[in-house]
Structure formats: C-alpha cells, structure tokens
Amino acid sequence: MIPRDDIVAGIANTPLVALLSELEEVKPSPRLRPLLEFLTDIGLLQRKGDKYRKAQHLSRPYEVSPLADAVSELFQQIVLPHIVAGRRVARLTMELQRALYAYTSAFQNMRVVVAQELMRYGGLTLVAGWFPCGFSSELMSISGRDVVIMEEREELVALEMDRLSLIPLASAPLGQELAAASFYAFENLPLNELKAVLEKYGKFDAAVACQRGADLNALREAAQEVYYIKPRDSVMLFLNEAFLDALGLTRPLDEEKALKKAEKEEVGPFDVYVLRSTG
Amino acid sequence: MAVLGVGGVGKTTYVFRLLGLSLKPRATLRPGIYRLYLRDKEVDFIDVPGQVATEVARNFAKAWTFYVDLMIYMYDLTDQSSLYAIAELHSALLDRGITPYKKVVLIGNKRDLAEELGLFVEGDEIANAVSAAKIYYMSALKDNIDVLYKPLEEDI
Numbered sequence: 001m002i003p004r005d006d007i008v009a010g011i012a013n014t015p016l017v018a019l020l021s022e023l024e025e026v027k028p029s030p031r032l033r034p035l036l037e038f039l040t041d042i043g044l045l046q047r048k049g050d051k052y053r054k055a056q057h058l059s060r061p062y063e064v065s066p067l068a069d070a071v072s073e074l075f076q077q078i079v080l081p082h083i084v085a086g087r088r089v090a091r092l093t094m095e096l097q098r099a100l101y102a103y104t105s106a107f108q109n110m111r112v113v114v115a116q117e118l119m120r121y122g123g124l125t126l127v128a129g130w131f132p133c134g135f136s137s138e139l140m141s142i143s144g145r146d147v148v149i150m151e152e153r154e155e156l157v158a159l160e161m162d163r164l165s166l167i168p169l170a171s172a173p174l175g176q177e178l179a180a181a182s183f184y185a186f187e188n189l190p191l192n193e194l195k196a197v198l199e200k201y202g203k204f205d206a207a208v209a210c211q212r213g214a215d216l217n218a219l220r221e222a223a224q225e226v227y228y229i230k231p232r233d234s235v236m237l238f239l240n241e242a243f244l245d246a247l248g249l250t251r252p253l254d255e256e257k258a259l260k261k262a263e264k265e266e267v268g269p270f271d272v273y274v275l276r277s278t279g
Numbered sequence: 280m281a282v283l284g285v286g287g288v289g290k291t292t293y294v295f296r297l298l299g300l301s302l303k304p305r306a307t308l309r310p311g312i313y314r315l316y317l318r319d320k321e322v323d324f325i326d327v328p329g330q331v332a333t334e335v336a337r338n339f340a341k342a343w344t345f346y347v348d349l350m351i352y353m354y355d356l357t358d359q360s361s362l363y364a365i366a367e368l369h370s371a372l373l374d375r376g377i378t379p380y381k382k383v384v385l386i387g388n389k390r391d392l393a394e395e396l397g398l399f400v401e402g403d404e405i406a407n408a409v410s411a412a413k414i415y416y417m418s419a420l421k422d423n424i425d426v427l428y429k430p431l432e433e434d435i
Contacts, residue, residue: 102321105316112300112313113302116302116304117302121308141307141309144308167309168343180310
C-alpha cells in the first residue's frame with residue numbers, strides 16, 4: 001500500500017546517514033534524540049544505552065527510485081534543518097515543489113482504495129488540506145465527486161493545479177452523472193477558515209482530511225460525512241509531522257476526542273475514520 | 280499518456296494494475312490522472328470515462344483538451360463493436376482537426392477471456408486506420424506486470 005522501502009532508501013541515501021555511518025558512536029542532545037530514534041526505528045542505526053551507532057547490516061541502495069530521490073531531497077532540505085535548527089521553509093523552490101509532489105504519490109494507492117471502497121458515488125467534496133496525502137482526481141474519476149481543494153500554501157498545490165488543468169473543467173458541480181469534464185476548484189486559505197468556503201460553495205456532501213489539523217467538529221457541520229485518515233506507519237507519521245511543521249501547515253491536534261464517535265476502517269497501514277452528520 | 284476506449288474494455292483495470300492494485304474498478308465517471316514512475320520518467324496516466332453511444336463519444340472528443348506523448352486505444356478482444364468504436368472515437372478527435380498525441384498504440388484486452396471463448400478479434404485493420412505504431416494483446420487482469428508495462432516502456 002505504501003512504498004516504504006523507497007522511503008527508507010531515500011533516507012538511507014542522505015549525506016546525514018553517510019556521515020553517521022562513519023562515526024563510531026553518537027551521543028545526541030535531547031533535541032536530536034527523536035531524529036536518531038527515528039533512524040533507529042527504520043534500521044539505519046542501532047541504540048546502545050544512550051548512544052547510537054550504525055546498524056550492522058546497513059546496505060546503501062545502488063539504484064534509487066524517483067520517490068527515494070525525492071525523499072532524500074526533502075529529508076536533507078526540509079526535515080533536517082527543521083529538527084536541528086527549528087528552521088521553517090519560507091520559499092519553496094521548484095525542486096522542492098517537485099519533490100513534495102512526488103512524495104504525495106506514496107499515498108496514491110491508499111487514495112484509490114479509499115475512493116473506491118469507502119466512498120459513495122457523487123456529491124460535492126472538500127479536501128481540507130491537500131498535502132501530504134494528495135486527494136484529488138481519484139475522487140472525481142472513481143467516486144464521481146465534484147471537488148474543492150483547500151490548502152494553506154499556494155506553492156504546494158501549484159503542480160497539482162497544473163496537472164488538473166489537463167482535465168476539461170466543468171463550469172459548475174455536475175452531481176453524479178457520467179461526464180467528459182470534472183468540476184474542481186482550489187482555495188488558498190487557512191484550514192480554520194471553513195466559513196469562507198461554505199459561503200462560496202454551500203454545504204458539502206463529504207470532507208476529507210488526511211493527517212491535517214482541520215477542526216473536525218467544524219468539518220462535521222460543513223459536510224454530511226467526514227473522512228479523517230491517519231497513517232499507522234511510524235515512518236509516514238514522523239515525516240508527515242516534520243513536513244507540516246517545517247512548512248507551517250496546520251498539523252492535527254487532539255483529534256482523538258472528535259474521533260470517538262467515528263466509524264473506523266483499516267486501509268492497509270492507514271486508519272480511516274468516518275464521521276457522519278447527525279442532521 | 281492517455282487511454283481511450285468504450286466502457287467495459289478494461290481501461291481502469293489496466294491503470295490499477297500498473298499502480299500495483301488488484302481492485303475490480305467501479306465504472307469511471309469522470310476523467311482522472313494517475314502518477315506512475317517508470318525508472319527515470321514521470322508518467323501521468325489519464326484515464327477517461329468509457330463511452331457507449333457514439334454521440335457521447337463525439338461530445339467527449341469535443342471536450343478533449345490535452346496533448347499526450349502516448350495515446351492507448353483499448354478494445355475488448357471478444358467484442359468486435361468495441362474495436363469499431365475505436366475508429367469512431369479516432370475520427371471524432373480528428374474531426375476537430377487536431378492530432379492530440381505524439382504516438383498511438385492499440386491494446387486488445389481480455390486475452391484470457393478471448394482464448395477461453397475461442398473468439399479473438401484481430402485489431403490489424405483498425406490499427407492501420409488509426410496509424411497505431413503497434414498492437415499489444417494482453418489480459419490487464421491476469422498478465423504479469425512486465426507484460427502490462429511493455430507499451431509504456433517501448434513507446435514513451
């Protein structure tokens with residue numbers, strides 16, 4: 001369901017891991033400990049007391065995939081500066097935009113399965129935060145949905161806007177029928193400004209949030225059904241959280257309470273919570 | 280790249296298999312785009328709704344707004360009408376005076392079913408009519424993934 005080997009290969013191929021593999025032992029500061037714990041979790045280091053050393057059977061991949069390349073770039077340019085120095089990414093270069101875009105493809109199979117197996121046909125659907133899971137055209141083609149994508153940084157969705165422009169655009173929501181065009185729209189807004197989106201589009205049939213900090217109670221008011229998706233895989237969780245923080249995107253906070261009444265489905269290494277409106 | 284053909288020939292099954300998914304797809308209602316990484320190539324695969332009536336196909340051709348490196352026309356090896364519909368779709372596109380692709384190939388799908396039924400509709404004539412560079416006969420449902428990747432590897 002997720003190309004975990006590619007993601008781990010991408011991290012293994014960074015200069016940081018190359019450097020660590022040349023050191024006998026490392027005793028990190030409390031700030032760096034979560035990073036080294038993460039590298040231990042994915043098998044690149046091993047822990048000995050409060051120190052870390054390279055894993056005994058660390059093999060560096062000879063040939064890496066485009067996704068692994070993207071993860072290497074993102075780990076080096078975004079994750080590491082954020083964890084080490086608390087740096088945020090002010091401007092996304094085209095290389096980083098492309099790498100972030102490639103990263104969202106890691107979630108493509110999950111998106112397809114959610115759209116096909118869990119969602120009903122038709123209706124206006126809000127994607128509350130496009131990154132990191134990248135819900136978009138699968139909702140249109142597989143579930144016949146009309147889609148509004150809300151994202152907090154415009155550069156993040158620039159490539160998706162460009163790609164969706166290949167699809168003929170319907171001038172208004174189509175409903176459920178078979179069509180040669182799709183209705184899709186992008187809104188560059190903070191996730192807590194749902195009111196503005198509601199005023200423009202009216203109430204939604206569904207909303208999708210994937211490891212993003214949309215207010216689930218507000219989403220429940222705004223849509224008949226809310227799909228909240230959370231990876232269980234520790235690599236995905238760690239990377240997604242680091243990306244969200246470094247990019248200044250709203251990360252999930254205290255969603256457990258709102259999800260207590262949700263139906264829960266498992267899709268591969270993801271938990272999909274479905275909240276239905278009582279109205 | 281894009282895949283075009285009438286409804287039920289297996290376009291989305293083919294895309295899903297390329298993505299590594301073995302799901303039986305629902306009917307595709309709208310165009311969709313899937314991302315594949317083929318070695319060093321980024322491939323965006325456009326899957327379009329299947330069309331039954333010629334009139335709807337013509338309407339679809341009018342809405343066609345993209346230029347692709349590879350157009351895959353797909354038909355069902357057990358259904359002659361799905362092959363002839365390719366010619367209809369092709370002429371509907373050309374009627375607009377455009378050639379919206381760099382290269383075109385023809386895929387005859389459901390080879391397993393055709394062999395089982397002993398009913399194998401050859402695509403040579405239509406392939407010539409639409410200037411397809413190659414014809415591939417396959418089972419998107421059952422063939423090994425290497426077979427399914429051949430049109431992408433050989434023609435992009």
